[in-house]
Structure formats: structure tokens, C-alpha cells
Amino acid sequence: xxxxxxxxxxxxxxxxxxxxxxxxxxxxxxxxxxxxxxxxxxxxxxxxxxxxxxxxxxxxxxxxxxxxxxxxxxxxxxxxxxxxxxxxxxxxxxxxxxxxxxxxxxxxxxxxxxxxxxxxxxxxxxxxxxxxxxxxxxxxxxxxxxxxxxx
Numbered sequence: 001x002x003x004x005x006x007x008x009x010x011x012x013x014x015x016x017x018x019x020x021x022x023x024x025x026x027x028x029x030x031x032x033x034x035x036x037x038x039x040x041x042x043x044x045x046x047x048x049x050x051x052x053x054x055x056x057x058x059x060x061x062x063x064x065x066x067x068x069x070x071x072x073x074x075x076x077x078x079x080x081x082x083x084x085x086x087x088x089x090x091x092x093x094x095x096x097x098x099x100x101x102x103x104x105x106x107x108x109x110x111x112x113x114x115x116x117x118x119x120x121x122x123x124x125x126x127x128x129x130x131x132x133x134x135x136x137x138x139x140x141x142x143x144x145x146x147x148x149x150x151x
Contacts, residue, residue, distance in 0.1 A: 009079030065113035085120040
């Protein structure tokens with residue numbers, strides 16, 4: 001599955017994100033700068049600041065999600081990463097969602113993103129195996145202040 005990753009915000013360098021992702025052994029060779037010299041009729045083509053990731057079954061979605069969250073956590077300023085699945089579904093994460101979370105919140109966000117990516121691989125499944133969240137039952141991403149409101 002090919003996903004398109006775009007990043008927007010303060011002092012954004014998509015090449016920095018591509019290099020970061022490429023350092024992970026599980027993602028090495030699967031991430032590259034987006035180049036689409038001939039967009040299809042009626043489309044605008046890929047954004048010049050996009051990164052393409054080729055994901056294979058077997059947990060690579062979790063590795064990608066974790067690497068994206070780690071990249072956001074190590075950058076200052078406001079940023080938004082948007083992952084676009086082949087079906088056009090967009091999954092967006094902002095620095096506000098990862099700044100205030102503890103390790104459990106961060107892990108939940110990683111698992112949520114991975115589940116959304118994996119959902120693109122199995123769009124026709126009916127429900128999910130016992131104990132495995134499907135996209136409808138995936139945990140909500142962390143929202144700053146949510147814990148305070150729930151208490």
C-alpha cells in the first residue's frame with residue numbers, strides 16, 4: 001500500500017521527515033520524496049512537499065506511525081502531519097496531540113494511526129477478530145485536557 005505523507009506548519013522541511021523515516025531499519029527503502037510528473041486528468045497531482053511510504057503487511061504501519069509521532073515530538077513549533085491512504089482517507093496528527101501526552105497516550109495514538117492505516121488493507125472485512133480493534137472501535141486520539149474533563 002502506498003500512502004502519501006504531507007507536513008504543514010512552522011519551518012517545515014519534508015526532506016527532514018523523509019530522512020528521519022529512512023533511518024528506521026523497518027522503513028529503509030520504503031520512504032521517498034513524492035514525485036508525480038504526470039498527474040491524472042482532473043487531479044492536481046502529488047504535493048511537492050509530500051513523502052511517499054510503501055507499506056507492506058506485517059506491522060510496518062505501526063513502525064511508520066511510531067516514527068511519525070516521534071518526529072513530531074522532537075520538533076518545536078506547530079506542525080500537522082497528514083497521511084493519505086490510497087482510498088483518499090486522510091489521517092491527521094498535530095503537535096498539540098502529542099505534546100501533552102504521557103507514554104500510554106502516545107502509544108494509544110500510535111496504535112490508532114496504525115489501525116487506520118491497516119484498515120485500508122482490509123476494507124471489506126466484517127467486524128474484527130476478538131480482541132482486535134477495527135477502525136470504528138479504535139481508541140480516540142489523545143486530546144489535550146481530555147483527562148481533566150473526564151475526571
